[in-house]
Amino acid sequence: HDGPIETDAVIVGAGPVGLFQVFELGLLEIKAHVIDSLAYPGGQPVELYPDKPIYDIPAIPVCTGQELTDRLLKQIEPFGATFHLGQEVTVVQKQEDGRFFVQTAKGTTFLTKTIFIAAGVGSFQPRLLKVEGLEKYDGSQLHYRVKSPADFAGKNLIVVGGGDSALDWALNFAADGPNKAESVILIHRRDGFKAAPASVAKMRERCEAYEMQFIVGQITGIDERDGKLVGAKVTGSDGVTRVVPMDTLLVFFGLSPKLGPIAEWSLEIERKQLVVDTEKFSTNIPGIFAVGDINTYPGKKKLILSGFHECALAAFGAMPIISPEKKVFLQYTTTSPKLHKVLGVE
Numbered sequence: 514h515d516g517p518i519e520t521d522a523v524i525v526g527a528g529p530v531g532l533f534q535v536f537e538l539g540l541l542e543i544k545a546h547v548i549d550s551l552a553y554p555g556g557q558p559v560e561l562y563p564d565k566p567i568y569d570i571p572a573i574p575v576c577t578g579q580e581l582t583d584r585l586l587k588q589i590e591p592f593g594a595t596f597h598l599g600q601e602v603t604v605v606q607k608q609e610d611g612r613f614f615v616q617t618a619k620g621t622t623f624l625t626k627t628i629f630i631a632a633g634v635g636s637f638q639p640r641l642l643k644v645e646g647l648e649k650y651d652g653s654q655l656h657y658r659v660k661s662p663a664d665f666a667g668k669n670l671i672v673v674g675g676g677d678s679a680l681d682w683a684l685n686f687a688a689d690g691p692n693k694a695e696s697v698i699l700i701h702r703r704d705g706f707k708a709a710p711a712s713v714a715k716m717r718e719r720c721e722a723y724e725m726q727f728i729v730g731q732i733t734g735i736d737e738r739d740g741k742l743v744g745a746k747v748t749g750s751d752g753v754t755r756v757v758p759m760d761t762l763l764v765f766f767g768l769s770p771k772l773g774p775i776a777e778w779s780l781e782i783e784r785k786q787l788v789v790d791t792e793k794f795s796t797n798i799p800g801i802f803a804v805g806d807i808n809t810y811p812g813k814k815k816l817i818l819s820g821f822h823e824c825a826l827a828a829f830g831a832m833p834i835i836s837p838e839k840k841v842f843l844q845y846t847t848t849s850p851k852l853h854k855v856l857g858v859e
């Protein structure tokens with residue numbers, strides 16, 4: 514795509530509230546672009562509790578975090594939103610013509626009339642392995658996510674962590690197949706795992722078959738040669754530090770949310786939340802709305818239910834900015850032929 518994408522609405526965050534914002538804008542015939550730093554939609558329910566039941570979504574007695582997301586994605590299908598995943602929104606700047614310039618960390622740019630910030634508790638970022646001198650290898654020999662598994666084929670791999678991501682990827686790269694690594698060593702600070710017991714059992718089987726190795730310990734230093742990472746210094750539970758040779762380090766310490774760049778967009782912030790009114794859920798900058806967990810107002814409750822309501826009013830609040838000439842009436846999805854048309858249910 515050459516130059517910025519011109520649009521009426523950009524939604525920052527693809528959590529449940531960002532997804533429902535697509536729906537409420539869609540009913541008013543506004544198309545949206547949705548951006549999330551995670552590689553998949555769903556926000557907290559998918560990232561933090563995909564298999565846990567939620568009981569307080571109106572008319573759905575029970576559904577899991579993943580089911581909620583799947584249903585929302587199905588519900589917003591008619592509105593053809595464009596998703597830009599795996600990229601954090603870093604820049605928001607007001608332009609002279611009244612629109613906003615938006616840029617992501619990957620360099621995707623937009624010119625938009627309105628912005629809906631549905632950023633929840635902030636963008637999820639991988640927790641870093643803090644070892645002196647290691648940062649400079651980020652992206653070359655050090656990785657916090659697997660973008661393309663083929664990059665790891667034939668490598669002498671160290672995988673760090675005790676959760677599902679660490680175990681799943683260690684097993685994946687130890688197994689026969691096109692992405693098989695030359696060697697795989699799993700390192701975790703203790704001999705106990707958060708990962709699924711079945712994966713742990715499989716890992717132990719693979720170790721017994723000498724297809725991979727597991728070391729209890731922590732990475733406390735690195736070994737470098739000619740500007741390349743050649744080994745990790747691993748301090749074991751016995752207090753002894755040994756050098757483990759390697760050429761690629763994969764770290765899975767989980768994700769933690771960060772308000773991050775949002776703090777730099779000149780928005781009024783109170784205790785890490787964006788201050789909004791309760792008529793339109795507008796921030797202090799007209800044209801920028803905030804919905805869901807990211808906002809605050811008297812009586813705010815951080816519930817999915819509240820976020821959904823906020824989306825409806827924010828969409829109506831944005832209409833005078835997007836289409837000042839249009840008269841907007843509230844219509845029922847049950848009976849309105851016009852809404853049936855936009856929903857594709859004629």
Ligand code: FAD
Binds near residue numbers: 526527531548774
């Ligand atoms: P989030 O779900 O946090 O999604 C925000 C998204 O924005 C994230 O995906 C994030 O990566 C993205 N983002 C943030 N900043 C940026 C940026 N700069 N660029 C790009 N992307 C960005 N609520 C209920 O109503 N009922 C329950 O039963 C319930 N149970 C819960 C159980 C647990 C364990 C937890 C932790 C929460 C629970 N909640 C529950 C709360 C509920 O999950 C939140 O209210 C809801 O997720 C808020 O949705 P959201 O879309 O506002 O934000």
